[in-house]
Amino acid sequence: MRALMISEPGGLETLSIAATTPPRPGRCQVLIRVEFAGLNFTDVLARRGAPGYADGWPFVPGMEVAGIVEAIGEEVDGLRVGERAVAFTYNGGGLAEYAIADAVLTCSIPDELDSAQAATIPLTWATAIGLVRRSHIGDGGTALVTSATGGVGQALASLLARHGVTRVVAASRAGKTAVAGTVPIVRDDRLTARAIEANEGQRFDAVFESIGGDTLASTLDALAPGGVLISYGAAAGQPDPEPPRYRTLRGQNVAISGFSILAMARTEPAAVRDLISSVIRLTAKGLVIPDPHQVSWSGLIASHLDQSEGVLRGKTVLAVKAHAS
Ligand SMILES: NC(=O)c1ccc[n+]([C@@H]2O[C@H](COP(=O)([O-])OP(=O)(O)OC[C@H]3O[C@@H](n4cnc5c(N)ncnc54)[C@H](OP(=O)(O)O)[C@@H]3O)[C@@H](O)[C@H]2O)c1
Structure with missing residues (x-):
């Protein structure tokens, strides 16, 4: 073969x-x-x-x-x-x-x-729905997706809109066309400031981060009190930044989470099956x-x-x- x-x-x-x-x-x-x-x-x-x-x-x-x-x-x-x-x-x-x-x-x-x-569905859309669930974001929330033009990014933007999230600010490198239903911004060293501007001056309930390195380090400041930053990739290939201090997390009332569907498949395969099945069920309810x-x-x-x-x-x-x- x-x-x-x-x-x-x-x-x-x-x-x-x-x-x-x-x-x-x-x-x-x-x-x-x-x-x-x-x-x-x-x-x-x-x-x-x-x-x-x-x-x-x-x-x-x-x-x-x-x-x-x-x-x-x-x-x-x-x-x-x-x-x-x-x-x-x-x-x-x-x-x-x-x-x-x-x-x-x-x-x-x-x-x-x-x-x-x-x-x-099995990796791309299952990851996206896993991320949405992990974030606990709900109706009326706002989200920053630090890379939205790829496979997982587009699926995530679509599922967030379906989940009642009112504004998804989606970053990508300059020159890429916008992802439908999102507010597009360019990802550069002003990412966090640009994202907050694009969110009408407000910080976010959830940040979905897959670039890693400097981007991961900078986007913690994009969180509103009660918000969560989910790190799920490191596409830039930069080393992970130093973790923030616990007192920063306490003081800002924010959380950091990690998500890996690969690790989940090895330790909790039934949970991954549930993610795959959930996406399949959503297609019967109008998910395109x-x-x-x-x-x-x-x-x-x-x-x-x-x-x-x-x-x-x-x-x-x-x-x-x-x-x-
Ligand atoms: N944790 C998990 O469970 C899980 C599961 C699947 C995928 N992932 C991660 O999620 C991300 C997206 O995966 P995917 O399969 O959807 O990939 P993809 O379609 O190839 O999208 C990756 C995007 O990352 C951005 N990017 C930024 N810096 C990059 C660099 N130096 N090299 C390459 N791309 C770069 C690019 O878009 P822009 O520059 O326009 O943003 C690119 O479109 C990856 O980081 C992947 O490792 C994680």
């Missing part, structure tokens, strides 16, 4: 589309014939050798897929061969013609849901998952490069059977 292969941690020279043996499902696992696989920033982190993403080399990245259940291992209930399903393949392996998934992280796709759209941009195998490495440079916009999926990008 074809798969995107990373030979070792490094640059783009470590990537190839390789022929490899299809995996076999073990106990409590299923084999999925992949139709669409999401491209995620986690693939970039795996290729760069960031800890916790690749469990060995060579490594096939890809953490979210939609396709057909091809085979079922022992002790799997509730899934049948031949049905359409999505899966969070948190150990990678998704950017391939066949992928192994834990049954607990595999959910049936309802007839009404398109497979390309569904492929963006945008059509992702589709690339074929021939465009896959170029799209991975765009993703690593931060210029990919919205969500992109590999269409496994497509003939051109």
Whole structure:
């Protein structure tokens, strides 16, 4: 079968589309014939050798897929061969013609849901709904999203609006077009001041932060009393800043939280399944998952490069059977 292969941690020279043996499902696992696989920033982190993403080399990245259940291992209930399903393949392996998934992280796709759209649920949309829940933000709240033009960022903006949040201020690098339903600002060294201006002079009930480094350090000051800052990524590749003092948190009445769906999949897979199922249920209640941009195998490495440079916009999926990008 074809798969995107990373030979070792490094640059783009470590990537190839390789022929490899299809995996076999073990106990409590299923084999999925992949139709669409999401491209995620986690693939970039795996290729760069960031800890916790690749469990060995060579490594096939890809953490979210939609396709057909091809085979079922022992002790799997509730899934049948031949049905359409999505899966969070948190150990990678998704950017391939066949992928192994834990049954607990595999959910049936309802007839009404398109497979390309569904492929963006298990990691991207599940993370976004997990973040919204973690923030406890509710009706009338305001939120700052420090990077809204990527896959998780766009999903988050959409779910926040659905959750009754009145204003989402969404930062991105200069030159990117605005995300629908948000107040766009440029992310630069005046980010916090710009964000508060864009929020009519008010601080925020929640800050969703995925850039890390200096951005993470500066956005604590964007919180209103009672607010929460959730750190869920470090795309800039800068080291984490020093944590604030407890007395700062007490004095400002604010909280800092962390969120990792990957860590959650390893320790509380049922909780991740609930996030995936919740998004699927919301699609039956009117949540619109945008059509992702589709690339074929021939465009896959170029799209991975765009993703690593931060210029990919919205969500992109590999269409496994497509003939051109
Ligand atoms: N904690 C979790 O559970 C979890 C789960 C999934 C993803 N994540 C994290 O969430 C973030 C978004 O993931 P995604 O899959 O949605 O990625 P994506 O679609 O590739 O979006 C990433 C965005 O980050 C911004 N960015 C800022 N500095 C960057 C840099 N130096 N290199 C590359 N991009 C940069 C870019 O947009 P702008 O510059 O316009 O903002 C880019 O569009 C990533 O940090 C990822 O690691 C976390």
